[in-house]
Amino acid sequence: MLLAGLVGVRPRERVVDLGTGCAVIPLIVAYRGQGRSVVGVELQPELVRLARKNVEVNGFVDSIRILEADFKEITSSFPPGTFDLVLSNPPYRRLASGRMNAVRQKAVARHELAGSAEDVFRAASHLLVQGGRLALIYPASRVGLLFVLARRYGFNAKRFTVIHSNASEPARLVYFECRKGGGEELLVTAPFFIYREDGGPTDAMRALYEA
Known part of the structure; x- marks a missing residue:
């Protein structure tokens, strides 16, 4: 929700969400009438089924495509420069850190079991047109890694927002x-x-829900 609210999708952008889960971000983008097209990429078959069901139930089958694929191997799914905007909430914990959730869906989302921030940058460097944007939410404690990866894969940091509870x-x-x-x-x-x-939501947070 935060990512979809903060990014500001432009009307003609072709959008892809890497690790889309149950397709929350594509649904928000489509509901707001943003972007030219939206693709959600998800590796886990059970989440792919749920994402496709959510798209169907909400009436967006004509504007959202859910692709079952590993974004680490995305070059086999799309030619270079297919998209204008890549979105992702990449797994944020190293494999050796923190307590791993017993539910595999949650473990994959939180730990670098099936992908990492570097995999997101590598995929985005292939998927994006020159001048295209990559936007993500990541732990503040690991922010230095993002600047390193941006440089490594040919990106320049353009916008940075610190998020507090x-x-x-x-x-x-x-x-x-x-x-x-x-x-x-x-x-x-x-x-x-x-x-x-x-304990209540701030005006800025409410504005994201009401947009």
């Missing part, structure tokens, strides 16, 4: 947007707070 807690997440090629100017936006101190 509330104003009294340290940042847990970041929004990171980069462009394939292009200049080096980086926009660091104001911090994004999800909750007020009383």
